[in-house]
Amino acid sequence: MSGTQVLEQPAERQMIEVSIVDIDVHPSPRSPDELRSYVPDPWRTTNWSNEVFNAIGSPVYEAPNKAQRRDSYSPVGGPPCSDPVFSAKQLFGEAGVDYGILIPLTVRPTANPAHEAAVCAATNMWLKDTWLSKYNKHGRYYGALRVSSRDTDLAVREIEKWAGDEHFIEVMLNPYTDTPAGQSRYHPIYELVSRLGLPIVLHANRSPGMRLLSPVGFSSYFFEHHSLYSMMYADHLVSLVFEGVFEKFPNLKVTLVEGGFSWVVPLAWRMDKLWEEIGSEVPNVKRRPSEYIRDHVRLSTQPIEEPPNRRDLVDLWDLMDPGQLLMFATDYPHWDYDAPREIGRFPREARQRILRDNALDWYNLPSTRPDVPLA
Amino acid sequence: MKRHLVGPVEELLPGNRSVIDVEGRKVGVFRIESRYYALSNVCPHAGGPLCFGDITGTTVVGEEHYDLEWVDSGKILRCPWHAWEFYLATGQSVGDSRMKVPTYNVVLEDGNIYVEV
Numbered sequence: 001m002s003g004t005q006v007l008e009q010p011a012e013r014q015m016i017e018v019s020i021v022d023i024d025v026h027p028s029p030r031s032p033d034e035l036r037s038y039v040p041d042p043w044r045t046t047n048w049s050n051e052v053f054n055a056i057g058s059p060v061y062e063a064p065n066k067a068q069r070r071d072s073y074s075p076v077g078g079p080p081c082s083d084p085v086f087s088a089k090q091l092f093g094e095a096g097v098d099y100g101i102l103i104p105l106t107v108r109p110t111a112n113p114a115h116e117a118a119v120c121a122a123t124n125m126w127l128k129d130t131w132l133s134k135y136n137k138h139g140r141y142y143g144a145l146r147v148s149s150r151d152t153d154l155a156v157r158e159i160e161k162w163a164g165d166e167h168f169i170e171v172m173l174n175p176y177t178d179t180p181a182g183q184s185r186y187h188p189i190y191e192l193v194s195r196l197g198l199p200i201v202l203h204a205n206r207s208p209g210m211r212l213l214s215p216v217g218f219s220s221y222f223f224e225h226h227s228l229y230s231m232m233y234a235d236h237l238v239s240l241v242f243e244g245v246f247e248k249f250p251n252l253k254v255t256l257v258e259g260g261f262s263w264v265v266p267l268a269w270r271m272d273k274l275w276e277e278i279g280s281e282v283p284n285v286k287r288r289p290s291e292y293i294r295d296h297v298r299l300s301t302q303p304i305e306e307p308p309n310r311r312d313l314v315d316l317w318d319l320m321d322p323g324q325l326l327m328f329a330t331d332y333p334h335w336d337y338d339a340p341r342e343i344g345r346f347p348r349e350a351r352q353r354i355l356r357d358n359a360l361d362w363y364n365l366p367s368t369r370p371d372v373p374l375a
Numbered sequence: 376m377k378r379h380l381v382g383p384v385e386e387l388l389p390g391n392r393s394v395i396d397v398e399g400r401k402v403g404v405f406r407i408e409s410r411y412y413a414l415s416n417v418c419p420h421a422g423g424p425l426c427f428g429d430i431t432g433t434t435v436v437g438e439e440h441y442d443l444e445w446v447d448s449g450k451i452l453r454c455p456w457h458a459w460e461f462y463l464a465t466g467q468s469v470g471d472s473r474m475k476v477p478t479y480n481v482v483l484e485d486g487n488i489y490v491e492v
């Protein structure tokens with residue numbers, strides 16, 4: 001072959017190594033009407049208030065800065081993260097994110113499960129049409145499929161409808177439920193998503209009313225409510241483990257997003273101890289709870305925990321490998337946004353896994369992406 | 376310390392701000408009622424673009440449990456990210472006495488606003 005010139009390949013898009021996956025981005029429709037147009041009847045023409053679609057505003061607890069990064073409003077108007085050009089500038093440009101996993105918070109739990117399922121269906125069609133297609137020429141967005149946590153049949157139907165779609169890479173259950181996540185009524189959902197290889201994601205999506213009730217009553221302040229998010233996630237996690245769900249569905253993966261993470265360490269100690277000493281109450285549980293957590297559960301880093309002594313976070317996590325359990329999230333465009341630099345709090349050897357590797361594995365995403373200009 | 380032109384006074388209306396680049400450093404210049412302030416745009420918490428935040432006040436407790444008072448209205452800048460609060464005049468954090476944002480002198484001369492950085 002010596003002396004033979006290799007002909008140049010036709011110009012191919014250059015590929016870029018992915019370095020940051022953000023597992024929690026919240027896109028909004030430009031207006032409630034944009035989403036409303038996707039809602040199937042009778043729910044569309046019945047005159048529901050826009051509050052049904054309202055991601056985070058609440059007459060009960062108001063988050064600081066109206067729950068949004070105040071610099072995330074596009075100059076062309078509309079709510080934060082409704083203009084794909086401006087959002088790309090902040091998320092891909094300023095933050096340096098390569099892939100964003102979109103979790104639309106446009107479905108509040110409603111009283112009627114069929115209504116909730118209709119808003120889920122609308123959200124999925126809207127997301128697919130806009131952020132996952134029209135706004136996704138660069139291929140850097142993936143999404144969570146919304147289904148109603150309150151009616152298993154309707155949830156299963158919605159998942160089946162989208163099975164095999166390349167963009168929906170996980171299924172979200174709203175954790176504001178009346179039944180812990182491990183109980184049997186959810187099992188048909190787990191059976192289906194395990195078969196399809198889609199993780200379940202739990203992400204807070206508040207509703208006014210009884211679901212804001214803490215076990216000891218209603219809190220006065222938003223900060224109480226926000227500090228207690230992790231309790232809700234802990235309730236579901238304990239249920240998933242002790243109901244033996246991970247034994248029954250050995251491929252099931254559960255992502256806990258925006259519930260904090262350091263709490264999982266002492267909780268696992270307690271669960272392990274109970275199981276080791278008197279496991280006979282839960283014969284479905286065959287392994288140490290902490291092992292199920294390690295193999296089946298991932299947590300988002302956002303909202304990052306900020307102990308006054310940074311070292312404390314690392315010490316705590318020496319006990320349970322942060323490089324394995326955590327995935328980076330910004331929560332863009334919300335007020336408690338974390339920039340990627342926050343991952344500098346973790347030991348050097350864990351950083352790349354938190355920022356990238358864990359999410360690529362968990363969601364089975366390509367490790368390189370085409371170098372497509374943003375606009 | 377050098378003096379840098381921000382712009383003509385009449386272009387910065389009361390209640391407004393202008394974030395300028397001073398030799399690679401971003402500085403926010405505010406005109407709030409009759410006063411001018413200049414602060415670094417980098418929030419000491421997590422590097423958020425501080426000077427894009429809302430001007431606000433803060434809450435202090437009164438005598439009784441639910442007796443809250445709203446004070447220092449218009450004197451506080453709230454970071455657009457995690458809502459930390461800083462006094463416009465001193466850069467001092469409201470919640471954490473160890474935190475401070477650099478502040479700069481604002482000078483008005485011949486109808487222009489200058490900042491000394």
Ligand code: FES
Nearest residue numbers: 418421423454457
């Ligand atoms: S970056 Fe300003 S409050 Fe966090």
